Amino acid sequence: xxxxxxxxxxxxxxxxxxxxxxxxxxxxxxxxxxxxxxxxxxxxxxxxxxxxxxxxxxxxxxxxxxxxxxxxxxxxxx
Amino acid sequence: xxxxxxxxxxxxxxxxxxxxxxxxxxxxxxxxxxxxxxxxxxxxxxxxxxxxxxxxxxxxxxxxxxxxxxxxxxxxxxxxxxxxxxxxxxxxxxxxxxxxxxxxxxxxxxxxxxxxxxxxxxxxxxxxxxxxxxxxxxxxxxxxxxxxxxxxxxxxxxxxxxxxxxxxxxxxxxxxxxxxxxxxxxxxxxxxxxxxxxxxxxxxxxxxxxxxxxxxxxxxxxxxxxxxxxxxxxxxxxxxxxx
Numbered sequence: 014x015x016x017x018x019x020x021x022x023x024x025x026x027x028x029x030x031x032x033x034x035x036x037x038x039x040x041x042x043x044x045x046x047x048x049x050x051x052x053x054x055x056x057x058x059x060x061x062x063x064x065x066x067x068x069x070x071x072x073x074x075x076x077x078x079x080x081x082x083x084x085x086x087x088x089x090x091x
Numbered sequence: 092x093x094x095x096x097x098x099x100x101x102x103x104x105x106x107x108x109x110x111x112x113x114x115x116x117x118x119x120x121x122x123x124x125x126x127x128x129x130x131x132x133x134x135x136x137x138x139x140x141x142x143x144x145x146x147x148x149x150x151x152x153x154x155x156x157x158x159x160x161x162x163x164x165x166x167x168x169x170x171x172x173x174x175x176x177x178x179x180x181x182x183x184x185x186x187x188x189x190x191x192x193x194x195x196x197x198x199x200x201x202x203x204x205x206x207x208x209x210x211x212x213x214x215x216x217x218x219x220x221x222x223x224x225x226x227x228x229x230x231x232x233x234x235x236x237x238x239x240x241x242x243x244x245x246x247x248x249x250x251x252x253x254x255x256x257x258x259x260x261x262x263x264x265x266x267x268x269x270x271x272x273x274x275x276x277x278x279x280x281x282x283x284x285x286x287x288x289x290x291x292x293x294x295x296x297x298x299x300x301x302x303x304x305x306x307x308x309x310x311x312x313x314x315x316x317x318x319x320x321x322x323x324x325x326x327x328x329x330x331x332x333x334x
Contacts, residue, residue, distance in 0.1 A: 031102075031133040031161065034295040034315075049295065049315040052107050079315050083117055087094070087323035090288060090308055 018067060019044075025066035030058040035076060037063065045073045053078055093197050093247050093328070096121060096152070098321040099128030099292020100313040102161065103142045112146040114320035119151030121323055123192040127180075128292035128312050129159025129203060129253030132171065140171030144178035153190055155181045157201040159253035159293060183251065185235035187243045195328050198245025200284075202236040204254030204277045204291070205229040208270035229274050237280030246328040250281050250289040250307075259301025260311035261294050278303045287326050 019037040022044060026032050032055065035048040044067045050056050060074045096118055101111055118125060127147065132139035140162070147154045156175060158168055172182040181188055183201030190197045207213050207229035216226040240250060255261055255273030264272060272294050281289050282305030289303065292313040299316050301309035312322050 031164070051102055051314060052110070054106055055102075079318060081111070081114055081314055081318070081320045083114055084096075084121075084317075084319040084321060084323050087121070087325055089325045091325075091327045 018070075022063050022066045025062045026059060029062040029065065030055070032059050035059055039067070039070070042070050043073050044070045045075060047075045049077050049079050051079055051081065093124075093192050093195055093326045094122045095124055095126060095249065095288065095324045095326060096321040097126040097128065097290045097310065097312040097324065098314060098317065099253065099290075100130040100159070100295060100315070101127070101143065101146065102130055102133045103146055104133050104139045105142055108142045108145060111320065115146075115150055118321065122152055124190060124197060124199070125150060125152050125154045125321065126199065126249065126251050126290050127154065127156035128251060128290050129157045130161045130292060131156065131159070131175075132162050135162045135164035135167055135171065137167050137170045137174060140167070140174040143171075144174045144180065147175070147180050148178035153181065154179070155183060155188060155199050155201065155251065157183050157203050157251055157253055159203060183239075185232065185239050187239045189243065189245050195247060196245040198243030198248040199251055200236065200239035200243055200248070201251035202232060202239065204236065204252035204256070205232045205274060206254060206271045207274040207276065209258045209273070209275045212269065213275065214270060229276055233274060233276035233280050236277065237283055240280055240284035240286060243284070247326050248284065248286040249326075250284075250286045252277055252289070252291045253293050255291050255294055255297070255309075255311065256281050256289055257301045257303050257309050260291070260299065260309055261297045263296045263298055264294050272297075281305070281307050288324060
């Protein structure tokens, strides 16, 4: 049923892209993806998995790539 | 003073081999130990485990890790642990280890942990066998992890899990999935042992800083949360509170 499409997309994201933390919202014929992944390639994989599970829908991929640089400070716990 | 670097949820694979390690070249100057809070891989394959081992070997400081739920996905968790150990990484599963950091003994007890939920909002050991198995597994894991914490003979003690011991650091995650992100049983074990710091990962949309009911500082070091290759914490040794 179309009302459950977002859940089925999330299942596909877990099974195919192995990403569990992506938010999926279906509005009309557009699938919105939000969340964070560690590389541009993962971002594309998420989009491809969503596309495979949502035939006929446009994918709006708002997933961002986490910039993982060196830390800019330390926290002193005393 | 003990300097702890920590990160979780690296999710490495062959396609990103070397990329994470490239961010670690300053680590040995900044930290005495590197704690990794699980989910080193994505699919939990041995191949990914080898990539993770390559990222973490010979960093110039001891590396201590636990495995996460992703590392179990392909039923190869033991092989992954072996690959990591071959690379010199200490892999803890409900056990502890003690390091000498410039004359101060740092004790780290680690385990993957498990879900189940938090006080007033958790599953019960009741009903169908599947539900009882879920809850009993959470209890069993927490009991063994707690034993490892209590067994640490050290000046500074740190807890390392993948799953969250408190719900503070889950803020930002949908409340409906909290029971799959951690368990109060882990927090209870941490408070019973009275450690200085509790590190975990797993909750990518959560927040970094939290507190157990007993006042132990909790830090969620999942990479999407800390937004850096690792977080740095410094700890002063002092006697654990009497309990």
